[in-house]
Amino acid sequence: MSYYKIADLEQYFKHHKKSVREPRKFWSKIAEENFIWYQAWDKVFEFDMGKGDIKWFLNGKLNITKNCIDRHLSKRGEKTAIIFEPNNPSEEPQHISYNELYTRVSKTTNVLKSLGVKKGDRVCIYLPMIPELAVTMLACARIGAIHSVIFAGFSDAAIRSRVEDCGAKVIVTSDGGFRGEKTIKIKEIVDKAIEGLPSVEKVLVVKRTNEPVAFNDKIDVWFDELYEAAEASNIAEIMDSEDPLFILYTSGSTGKPKGMVHSTAGYMIQTAYTFQNVFDYKEGDIFWCTADLGWITGHSYILYGALLNGATTVIFEGIPTYPNPSRYWDIIDKYQVTHFYTAPTAIRSLMTSDYSYVASHNLSSLRVLGSVGEPINEEAWHWFNDFIGKKRCPIVDTWWQTETGSIMISPLACITPTKPTYATLPLPGIQTVLMDEKNNEITGNQVMGSLCVKFPWPSIARTIWGDHERFVKTYFSDFPGTYFTGDNALRDEVGYYRITGRADDVVIVSGHNLGTAPIEDAINQHPAVAESAVVGFPHDIKGNALYGFISLKLEGSTRDRENLKKEINQLIADHYGPIGKLDKMQFVDDLPKTRSGKILRRVLRSIAINQLDNFGDTSTMINPEVVSKIIENRL
Ligand code: WTA
Numbered sequence: 001m002s003y004y005k006i007a008d009l010e011q012y013f014k015h016h017k018k019s020v021r022e023p024r025k026f027w028s029k030i031a032e033e034n035f036i037w038y039q040a041w042d043k044v045f046e047f048d049m050g051k052g053d054i055k056w057f058l059n060g061k062l063n064i065t066k067n068c069i070d071r072h073l074s075k076r077g078e079k080t081a082i083i084f085e086p087n088n089p090s091e092e093p094q095h096i097s098y099n100e101l102y103t104r105v106s107k108t109t110n111v112l113k114s115l116g117v118k119k120g121d122r123v124c125i126y127l128p129m130i131p132e133l134a135v136t137m138l139a140c141a142r143i144g145a146i147h148s149v150i151f152a153g154f155s156d157a158a159i160r161s162r163v164e165d166c167g168a169k170v171i172v173t174s175d176g177g178f179r180g181e182k183t184i185k186i187k188e189i190v191d192k193a194i195e196g197l198p199s200v201e202k203v204l205v206v207k208r209t210n211e212p213v214a215f216n217d218k219i220d221v222w223f224d225e226l227y228e229a230a231e232a233s234n235i236a237e238i239m240d241s242e243d244p245l246f247i248l249y250t251s252g253s254t255g256k257p258k259g260m261v262h263s264t265a266g267y268m269i270q271t272a273y274t275f276q277n278v279f280d281y282k283e284g285d286i287f288w289c290t291a292d293l294g295w296i297t298g299h300s301y302i303l304y305g306a307l308l309n310g311a312t313t314v315i316f317e318g319i320p321t322y323p324n325p326s327r328y329w330d331i332i333d334k335y336q337v338t339h340f341y342t343a344p345t346a347i348r349s350l351m352t353s354d355y356s357y358v359a360s361h362n363l364s365s366l367r368v369l370g371s372v373g374e375p376i377n378e379e380a381w382h383w384f385n386d387f388i389g390k391k392r393c394p395i396v397d398t399w400w401q402t403e404t405g406s407i408m409i410s411p412l413a414c415i416t417p418t419k420p421t422y423a424t425l426p427l428p429g430i431q432t433v434l435m436d437e438k439n440n441e442i443t444g445n446q447v448m449g450s451l452c453v454k455f456p457w458p459s460i461a462r463t464i465w466g467d468h469e470r471f472v473k474t475y476f477s478d479f480p481g482t483y484f485t486g487d488n489a490l491r492d493e494v495g496y497y498r499i500t501g502r503a504d505d506v507v508i509v510s511g512h513n514l515g516t517a518p519i520e521d522a523i524n525q526h527p528a529v530a531e532s533a534v535v536g537f538p539h540d541i542k543g544n545a546l547y548g549f550i551s552l553k554l555e556g557s558t559r560d561r562e563n564l565k566k567e568i569n570q571l572i573a574d575h576y577g578p579i580g581k582l583d584k585m586q587f588v589d590d591l592p593k594t595r596s597g598k599i600l601r602r603v604l605r606s607i608a609i610n611q612l613d614n615f616g617d618t619s620t621m622i623n624p625e626v627v628s629k630i631i632e633n634r635l
Pocket of ligand 1: 250297398399401486487499
């Protein structure tokens with residue numbers, strides 16, 4: 001029996017059971033049957049959760065790029081691996097076949113080698129969403145160099161701290177980048193970021209905008225020149241299963257960003273497995289994930305998971321509103337996209353534009369929709385389901401984290417019955433548990449608690465770069481013997497999970513533990529509301545009370561505010577309960593967000609309690625300009 005592809009719900013339960021009872025057999029069969037290895041492992045796993053020590057497929061030897069590219073060449077050489085859709089719709093798109101990808105990655109491998117990049121070196125990549133970004137990641141993996149992609153929207157300070165932390169030797173960047181109407185001076189930002197950093201030996205510059213840039217002959221090198229001259233032939237490095245594949249930084253609620261380290265074999269196996277099963281992938285499908293490659297979602301599903309399955313994946317350089325708000329729908333029709341995987345924040349913002357942008361499109365190629373990154377509110381779920389999926393495409397609400405490497409809790413498309421706002425069931429191999437504050441596992445259904453995982457899985461991050469102690473403290477200390485996700489969840493009467501928000505998004509009002517996400521759900525149902533964020537603030541009688549920051553849709557902005565407040569509180573009372581009513585309601589132009597679209601609640605929490613001197617790490621904020629106005633008008 002093969003465990004790779006799950007056929008139906010019954011088989012899902014069977015595979016899950018198998019993965020719990022016989023994890024060695026379950027994962028080794030998947031690893032053996034679906035990947036190519038230079039040498040088989042001699043032990044499936046070994047771990048000590050208390051010490052944060054986890055190893056999978058010990059002493060196995062492989063190269064992930066052989067699995068992503070080389071092995072497809074005989075059967076799928078001419079098949080399109082990557083469709084590149086440029087920012088400007090009148091610029092020619094690229095259809096990069098697996099053969100062509102092999103050539104590009106091989107040549108780029110030789111370019112990096114000519115700069116002295118070796119196995120184990122760190123290479124930071126600060127590139128816009130162009131094919132060279134994907135190609136450079138793969139070229140690093142081919143050499144065994146550890147890539148660390150920095151989202152090309154981060155500030156110079158954010159780049160500097162990451163480059164410094166991982167001690168990158170080479171940075172790959174571009175002259176500039178296109179984003180909607182704007183041209184971003186990428187190279188200038190990098191120049192500022194690395195000034196005086198001793199570890200950086202070379203900056204490799206890809207030409208994208210062809211605008212003139214400052215060029216320091218001592219360290220800057222043009223990518224194109226070396227690429228033209230580079231040979232395609234190369235040998236993929238032999239990597240150990242546990243050799244690091246990449247570092248990806250994720251921000252914590254306090255302190256500097258954490259460089260999550262992912263290793264080779266476990267990550268490969270589980271991203272491939274989850275891509276196949278969560279999305280019900282079939283040969284010929286066109287998969288489009290709108291995330292940036294600079295986030296874990298981009299790493300695992302635009303790139304690795306997709307290519308490991310020999311799929312066709314779309315890389316989109318632009319933004320959803322350029323040249324107009326129908327861009328996403330244009331792309332879906334243009335390439336006959338079958339899978340559209342995006343984030344609730346994108347859905348909410350698309351919902352606010354005129355429906356005619358959607359209505360003028362066919363969208364009949366779509367087969368599966370996906371959501372990731374934060375809890376999806378009911379209204380957004382229904383809009384996505386009704387208007388984009390036309391009620392015929394399953395929505396996979398995928399819960400996971402940078403740290404988990406791959407999807408952990410999610411419906412399996414076309415198999416698991418979905419339920420709005422529920423991520424539903426843990427995937428095979430994933431043993432989720434809910435814990436109470438006394439460290440006891442909460443059994444049974446219709447319960448709430450801290451979401452933990454009690455057994456390691458192949459793609460879990462192995463450490464925080466340079467700070468294993470922080471790794472242990474953050475993930476393995478609060479609930480000993482388990483991995484703590486930092487999220488709260490509830491389990492309904494049939495065992496479906498709903499993620500209710502970060503553990504720190506809980507406010508205790510009059511002794512009641514209130515998750516802010518469902519209250520926001522209620523608020524967002526108001527037709528005038530675009531988005532909302534609810535935080536707590538100290539209250540003499542209730543202990544804490546609730547403060548809502550609410551942005552309105554265009555058509556809602558002229559409404560009488562006092563009436564609106566009443567209607568919103570009534571909605572909360574109706575849908576959540578009167579306990580969730582807001583004591584303070586502030587209407588704002590926009591909510592402060594991270595570059596990946598998450599609302600920065602930490603900042604709002606500080607504003608609500610009038611603590612204005614320290615917002616923690618705000619390097620990831622995309623719209624700092626909204627903050628001063630929110631502060632000015634605070635209640
Ligand atoms: C949240 C993104 C609810 C959650 C892959 C998690 C979600 C954090 C969902 C990780 C979802 C992600 N429903 N919440 N489907 N997906 N989250 O590291 O709080 O950028 O802990 O990884 O996003 O964010 P990260």
